[in-house]
Amino acid sequence: MKALIIVDIQNDFLPGGALPVADGDAILPIVNALQAEYPLVVATQDWHPARHGSFASAHPGAQPYELGELDGLPQVFWPDHCVQSTAGAEFAEELDQERIEAVFRKGMDPRIDSYSGFFDNGQKKATGLEAYLRGRGVTEVHVAGLAADYCVYYTGKDALSLGFKSAILLEATRAIDAAGFALAQEQFLKLGGFLL
Numbered sequence: 001m002k003a004l005i006i007v008d009i010q011n012d013f014l015p016g017g018a019l020p021v022a023d024g025d026a027i028l029p030i031v032n033a034l035q036a037e038y039p040l041v042v043a044t045q046d047w048h049p050a051r052h053g054s055f056a057s058a059h060p061g062a063q064p065y066e067l068g069e070l071d072g073l074p075q076v077f078w079p080d081h082c083v084q085s086t087a088g089a090e091f092a093e094e095l096d097q098e099r100i101e102a103v104f105r106k107g108m109d110p111r112i113d114s115y116s117g118f119f120d121n122g123q124k125k126a127t128g129l130e131a132y133l134r135g136r137g138v139t140e141v142h143v144a145g146l147a148a149d150y151c152v153y154y155t156g157k158d159a160l161s162l163g164f165k166s167a168i169l170l171e172a173t174r175a176i177d178a179a180g181f182a183l184a185q186e187q188f189l190k191l192g193g194f195l196l
Ligand SMILES: [Zn+2]
Pocket: 046, 048, 054, 081, 082, 107
């Protein structure tokens, strides 16, 4: 069975948000229309405590979008975004949520970031998404949402490593950095993923 995973379609990742993905709002009607094609739709939600370690503001002297280190792992320092229970962390108002059966939150541990919907970036803790999908008999996942070169890519890639068939839906995602997403696509194809 196929499932659609809608990654982080939250206000802060849309134009006007704290960490905007250019043209991110263009995917909303596409993602809404796609949902009808899947027997199961789930979503992920970036859900950080204030002063999360991935925020530049938590590191004296660090600038947003600069590369640094967090607890031994390379880390892009982001603007403060998707802080728990703020408007920026809410799903986009235009996103149809009726068919989203479950939401998997990530990024709660202040010491580690979490791009993938399956695990944190150190693969230390699972979100429960894998078990949920297996429990529902899912064998193939299609990934949409924001941003293509980070959370969508890592979700698709982890799905492959867990043995799911995995596709990234190109029309239903947008990247922060086009060159970074081109490299990510190459890597994803090499690992056995497919692009739709
Ligand atoms: Zn985040």
